[in-house]
Amino acid sequence: MTILVTGGAGFIGSNFVLDWLVGGDEPVVNLDKLTYASNLNNLACLQGDPRHHFVAGDIGDSALVASVLRKHRVRAVLNFAAESHVDRSIAGPAAFIETNVVGTFRLLEAVRAYWSDLDEGERAVFRFLHVSTDEVYGSLPPYAPAFDEQHRYEPNSPYSASKASSDHLVRAWHHTYGLPVLTTNCSNNYGPFHFPEKLIPLVIHNALAGKPLPVYGDGRQVRDWLYVLDHCSAIRRVLEAGKPGETYNVGGWNEMANIDVVHTLCAILDELRPRPDGAPYAAQISFVKDRPGHDRRYAIDAGKIERELGWRPVETFETGIRKTVAWYLAHQDWVREVTSGAYRDWVAQQYAGGRPGI
Ligand code: NAD
Numbered sequence: 001m002t003i004l005v006t007g008g009a010g011f012i013g014s015n016f017v018l019d020w021l022v023g024g025d026e027p028v029v030n031l032d033k034l035t036y037a038s039n040l041n042n043l044a045c046l047q048g049d050p051r052h053h054f055v056a057g058d059i060g061d062s063a064l065v066a067s068v069l070r071k072h073r074v075r076a077v078l079n080f081a082a083e084s085h086v087d088r089s090i091a092g093p094a095a096f097i098e099t100n101v102v103g104t105f106r107l108l109e110a111v112r113a114y115w116s117d118l119d120e121g122e123r124a125v126f127r128f129l130h131v132s133t134d135e136v137y138g139s140l141p142p143y144a145p146a147f148d149e150q151h152r153y154e155p156n157s158p159y160s161a162s163k164a165s166s167d168h169l170v171r172a173w174h175h176t177y178g179l180p181v182l183t184t185n186c187s188n189n190y191g192p193f194h195f196p197e198k199l200i201p202l203v204i205h206n207a208l209a210g211k212p213l214p215v216y217g218d219g220r221q222v223r224d225w226l227y228v229l230d231h232c233s234a235i236r237r238v239l240e241a242g243k244p245g246e247t248y249n250v251g252g253w254n255e256m257a258n259i260d261v262v263h264t265l266c267a268i269l270d271e272l273r274p275r276p277d278g279a280p281y282a283a284q285i286s287f288v289k290d291r292p293g294h295d296r297r298y299a300i301d302a303g304k305i306e307r308e309l310g311w312r313p314v315e316t317f318e319t320g321i322r323k324t325v326a327w328y329l330a331h332q333d334w335v336r337e338v339t340s341g342a343y344r345d346w347v348a349q350q351y352a353g354g355r356p357g358i
């Protein structure tokens, strides 16, 4: 038995692959296009490990996907591959439509062809698990109940609209063709290997570099934060016990305003790596122009996955964020490597004159 992970050189995908192989010996084929967001060094410890087969390629390359599925007799596909950064989707949405919508469509078609040819027993246990986001539900008013699986889709950014489209395709491939699909909609992840274009690693990186900590608008936007390894365990649980055709919301029961996240990071850094001048890192906070169309609040009701599959996160925000800061402090080489080159061009464009977005 083998699973196919797409996007397994990115943030969540690489955490998932590493965690999967800690938990067992079932091989993983890892198909990744190696975009700017990927980093094969995340998987360096798997070099020479026969349980990990890396394939450089696009989920939209139907012939490649078909041959990988057949060659490895894949029993489940986990689709992490995506363009994932909201600000980049505002600056240039085309890649999001290409990978998240067209790529998912092509992947579904290649998987459907392969699945149709399996014998009856293999077809029955086969799974296609689509990793998606809470952002498809849009923005919540301050005291509205958290998103459950029945919440209507109201995506507001090119990123969330492209993920919503892919969720609809996955749903339709189940309803129309019977493909045994599972969808997870998860809140904001944080943890090791998080690319420093996203809020938490960006703040840690800028703080240590003595640079401004950019907070969009008033910083009162609310997100639910989940430690990445808790997301990985939720995906494993859904793969193992989820009901085909169902969707499961995954979250950390942990809503926080961005400005409070930034202050928490500053306080941990003050303790673990005080500034040479003794001043608090919070002095570097800089409020910048808001993201266009910025969603005010996301919140996840993760009750269904707990009731039906017995999953709950292990980490609290307090324990997870400490581990995360400690990881970044211990892996400054990793940060240096990923923040060279093209990363610098992005930061120069995105934060020029304190103006995020276009
Ligand atoms: P990421 O941007 O860090 O990694 C994405 C990976 O996909 C990269 O390695 C990239 O090279 C690869 N990729 C991109 N286009 C591809 C293509 N056409 N074919 C093959 N590979 C391709 O993203 P992430 O944060 O790890 O997110 C993984 C998945 O989880 C995404 O689907 C995202 O929408 C979803 N998600 C992310 C979060 C979060 O907080 N990061 C939360 C919920 C859901």
Ligand code: TYD
Pocket: 085, 086, 087, 188, 197, 198, 199, 200, 202, 214, 215, 216, 219, 221, 222, 223, 258, 291
């Ligand atoms: P981000 O990590 O980009 O994730 P998402 O937009 O998918 O939720 O951003 C998390 C929150 O932090 C979001 O409300 C935007 C905000 N943010 C800032 O305030 N400053 C920044 O420099 C970045 C990258 C994000």
